[in-house]
Amino acid sequence: MRRGTNLPRVGGFNQMVVLDQVRRSPDGSSRSELAASTGLSLQAVSNIVARLIALGYVVEGERRAEGRGKPRTMLYLEAQGAFALGVHIDPVVVTSVLVDLDGRTMEKVVEPTPDGPGAVADAVAGATAAMLDRAGVDRSAVLGLGVAAPGPVDLAAGTVIRPPLLDGWDEVPVRDLLAAATGFDVVLDKDVSAAMVAELWRGNRMLRGTSLFFYTGFGVAVAVAHDGELLAGSSRNAGEVGHLVVDNDGPLCGCGNRGCIGISAAPSTLVAEAVAAGVLPRGTPASTPSELDAALTKLCRAAADGDAVASGILAVSARRVARGITVVADLVDAGVVVFGGPAWARLAPHYLPVVRRELALQATLREVHAVEVLGSAVGEHVGAVGAASLVLDGLFTPRPSGLVGGVATRAVAHP
Structure with missing residues (x-):
């Protein structure tokens, strides 16, 4: 929970603190509750709330009485503001x-x-x-x-x-x-x-400790947040993990190494392996991003329909990704790993159990704390x-x- 300050020079920051508290309180917050949670004086909170109401970001709701005290006016986010x-x-x-x-x-x-x-x-x-x-x-x-x-x-x-x-x-x-x-x-x-x-804006589950977001699309990447703030790096490009080697005998990457996590999870690799194994017919169109995406959907559908070879291809990819995630989670001491991206809905049934098992059995810090592995709360887009x-x-x-x-x-x- 962010704490405010009563110094006049950071009024803008305090306004953000109060709005953030209101936004994350769907059942409403009173001015006195906001003062207690932010560390700001009641007068400072009242002034800030007045500005937020004037801006159209906050609205007053019902008056709520508890015990003998004066009823409190509840405050809510005006989502359409x-x-x-x-x-x-x-x-x-x-x-x-x-x-x-x-x-x-x-x-x-x-x-x-x-x-x-x-x-x-x-x-x-x-x-x-x-x-x-x-x-x-x-x-x-x-x-x-x-x-x-x-x-x-x-x-x-x-x-x-x-x-x-x-x-x-x-x-x-x-x-x-x-x-x-x-x-x-x-x-x-x-x-x-x-x-x-x-994920940080929409929920509360990643606002404490260190969290990872693993993005699955035509490439892979990781984002790291600590106590609700993105750790973006010197040029805001942190998380480019595509060349992290996760299998020395894995597919050849364009960098010259084998088994980089990016090529191991790439739709082009999975589709090529599916064609070679006969899961997808030879000549399956895969020369454009749209064709690759459609072929990946067919592979995942075959696995869902019980094709053991298709399931095996995705399981190998999942184990490789799980190794990489375990290394990164140990590196930053992550407590939550969230997966998402354009390919995630199709890969989730195959990746989630494997990643959870790998972290539970192989993470260096597994005896200190568990790592929660989740799909995106925001969804496909x-x-x-x-x-x-x-x-x-x-x-x-x-x-x-x-x-x-x-x-x-x-x-x-x-x-």
Whole structure:
């Protein structure tokens, strides 16, 4: 729980602390309860609440009496007080969402990824306009547009750097491109970082201790959070674990090593193995991201239908991923590991039991504490919801580190 301070110079931080407490109290909070939980004076809380009500972010509810004391007026988040847009750029689809202040998805557009950055920008502009129109939300109520893209990214320049399976996207100024196309302030981050932010924004299970988010798509990556704050690294590209070797006899990686976790979990590897083993017919289309994605779906469906060979292919991949997760979880002393991403719903039945077993039997710290392994609470579109959550998180999440001068923040493009 974040604590406030009564020093006047950090009024903005205190406002974030109070709003965060209200947001995470679905049964309501009174002013006296907020003062007790934040460490702020009752007068300071009352002043902050008045500002939040005037901004439309907080509303007063019922008066609740307990014992002989004066009834307390309960305070609630006004979820419709503000909105954010999010876009996830993936090799197969571009997903756009409109979320409210609580991070709940109000509208969604999923469309095949067009060829080239300019076409994607046009598609995003059309999708955002359509969502706002359907939801009846005025542009002035939108706080900004978040973009989640495959890493690594150059946040200072607002560009993506050689994203896998997105031809023509190297060093494209995505942030400025989408700001110009949509007219909104834009914030850019890696898809795995955005996914972690979505999990932190929507729930309480990862706000204490150290947590991991393992992203499964056409590549793999990890995000780390400690006490509810993303640990992003010097250039905000922490978590690029694709070349962590998990099987010395595994598939050959483009880096020259065998058994890197990225190639071990890649759809291209799983589909190739399925074709070689006869699970999928020879000549199965797999030359484009969409074809690979469809072939992976067929492989997972065969395993679900009882094909032992298909199940074996996925089990081997799951064991390799589990070894890598165990190493990373030990490295950062993680108490929670969350999986998600575009491929996760199909892989979950095969990966979850294997990862849980590996951590229970092989984690160095297993005798100190268990590691909880979960699927994303946000769901299939965690990348897009995470992109929108980047906007909400940047504006409303209280961070003590933000009180220290010189701390880098996410750059924002203004149209």
